[in-house]
Amino acid sequence: MTLGLTLTDLCVNGSGGRVLVQAADLKVPPGTLLGITGASGAGKTTLLHAIAGIVPSEGSIRWGETNFSKLSDHARTAFRARNMGMVFQDFLLFDDLSAHDNARLAAMFAPRAERAEITVRAKQHLSELGLTDPERHVASYSGGERQRVALARALAADPAVVLADEPTAALDRRAADRVIHDLVAACRERGRTLIAISHDTHLLDAMDRVVHVTDGHLAAQVPA
């Protein structure tokens, strides 16, 4: 299954009536790799969080046939669990759990019937991503390895969409390139939609499209 995104008149208001993000119209067809870039403080993270439904917003967010903005908080959470994989800049792993336990996190709260499948997929992704010792605690992993564990976690529930917020910012060039390669491959392979915030030109170059955020407003960039 693949999912596309349609934003119409999206508006995120911050405290004090400040408009943080405004997007009149954005269409991301299923399977597109979309890069988001822009100056620091422009509103990229806020936009991504709005798209994921973790910041309240006005206007309409449609994921495929689902009118995401009309869902209850509970339903949005469930939708995220089922359809979205998240990758964060600083990985956000549990240091005291093994790579495998981190990667199969979604199994801990998924319906019983899906647990085994998630666990198997987590293991599979870890080995595909070249992590050969999945029972080791993540505390001893390098940055690049951690981000790949986080990627395995994002993919374990087989999501249609991957959302990433500066996934290579904490990595050196070599590790970043490897993560970019793995991220792009994982999305291309299964027709997943990817929305990735980045300043990293290597990552942006690998995207189908890049939008530039300036002061909360979106502007398309020349496709790479």
Added chain:
Amino acid sequence: MIVLLLTPIVLVAVLLCRGYAPGPLVRALLWRYRLVNCLFGGLIAVALAMGIAVLAQERGLREGSAQAADGFDLVVGTPGSEMDLMLASVYLQPSRVGLLDGDRFASIAEDPRAELAAPLAFGDSHDGAPVVGTVADFVTHLARGAVQGRLFANTSEAVVGARSDLHIGDHFHPSHGHGHGADHDAHEEVEFQVVGRLPLTGTPWDQAVIVPIEAVWETHGLANGHGAEEGTRIGAPFDPALFPGTPAVVVVPRGMGAAYGLRTTLNQADDMMAILPGAVQAELYRLMGDARQAVTVLTSVTQGLVVLAVLVSLMILSRLFQRQLAMLRAVGAPMRFVLSVVWGHAAVLLSIGTVLGVLLGYGAAAVLSSVLTARTGVHVPAALGVTELRLAAGFLSAAAVAALIPAWWAARTPVAEALRRN
């Protein structure tokens, strides 16, 4: 009842965790903050242990002293302090009590409601243990007929309590007086041989050396209650004219009704006082009830404060992993799952603290009991009763339910805001 008290925590656990597997994350939290967790567990354990030790100790003391007074249905002395008379007779504590003369003793002994009237004589000691003079029948009464060896048959024989250092066949000289002031040479010429040993009674009498009352009187240069024509006979009856006096008479009545009747009759005489040690102790506990209540309230307050401190600390601690919790919500974990993780962490801490607290409380009660038993000779049992377990179960449930508040507080923080934090 205990199961009922544990229902809330089980209910919360089931409601929160049903369908989820938060175990690995709870373990991760426990391990991540292991030092703090140990500290909190220890605090909880100590707070609970105090309450449990107080309860267990108080009950043990009550049971122990009730048992100690068991063989002493009715004690008669001269008018004065009931407490002093009880301390002197049941607990063998040197006290200031007057003497009953031969006629008074005869009137008690001849009452048909008295099966046995045993005069006591104090004043000497051996190696720190009191030497008590009385009649052979009272030794049989105390021993419930189970004397090892035999009873004393003349004034140079003695029977010892179960915890005495003397053994059958040993010879010893009594010292005059008690404790540090005891004069070891005063009775150089008097020697006793141990011929019998009492079974354990759980009373201070277990440490005592019991000799014929005639021997105590003779040692102190008094008449021995018998005329010259009686030869070396010991025990009742005594000649009132030759009776040097006794500070306390232990009466074994023919039944409980006889005990109350005798007490009334004897108390009507203005030169005698009869007490029921069991009743005196019951009165004492009634008076001490308020103090116990105060101690109970104090320990409860302590427990409450410790739980409060731990829960507040957990709340502060939860800020350290708030980004992780926000991440859980961001990747689609339901609120209830996040709650189950945070609450599970608190509940495990509380459970471990409670189990440790019960063990620690029991240990403290056992140590206190053995100290008390060694000091007083009163056997103070230390056992975990239903009351203590009920306290522990109630404590655990209440604290676990209260732990929902910090858990909810931690899980409720807006996801996007928490994700931004560094």
